[in-house]
Amino acid sequence: MTVLVRRFRLAPRLALRASQELAVFGYLLQTALIQPHMRLRLSAIAVLLAMAACGPRETQEQRRQDANTPAGKVGQAAHRAAVKLDQAGRVVERKLDKAAHDAHEGWNEDARKTRSTK
Numbered sequence: 001m002t003v004l005v006r007r008f009r010l011a012p013r014l015a016l017r018a019s020q021e022l023a024v025f026g027y028l029l030q031t032a033l034i035q036p037h038m039r040l041r042l043s044a045i046a047v048l049l050a051m052a053a054c055g056p057r058e059t060q061e062q063r064r065q066d067a068n069t070p071a072g073k074v075g076q077a078a079h080r081a082a083v084k085l086d087q088a089g090r091v092v093e094r095k096l097d098k099a100a101h102d103a104h105e106g107w108n109e110d111a112r113k114t115r116s117t118k
Contacts, residue, residue, distance in 0.1 A: 058066075066072050 067076065
């Protein structure tokens with residue numbers, strides 16, 4: 001994993017995930033689960049995917065420029081709407097949980113009254 005962090009300049013968390021996925025892939029290659037003629041193809045696909053993950057990253061300046069485009073502004077508005085919708089959903093969820101809790105307490109109280117009158 002340290003080789004992935006140093007050589008390819010990956011974040012430690014990403015390097016850990018990549019090493020775990022490569023370990024599973026290596027196990028599959030060694031076992032009889034994958035036929036020999038498929039090993040070369042799968043190895044090539046794994047190498048291409050690993051190389052694609054190590055591509056150049058977007059700089060802060062590029063992010064600022066992208067945010068000022070019309071598509072970026074629409075994306076920001078959509079994100080704000082999604083956050084507000086999520087907050088509203090949480091409020092509704094809390095109210096429903098409270099109503100369900102109150103109903104359950106009412107049922108329990110009614111059951112206690114019924115048992116005490118018998």
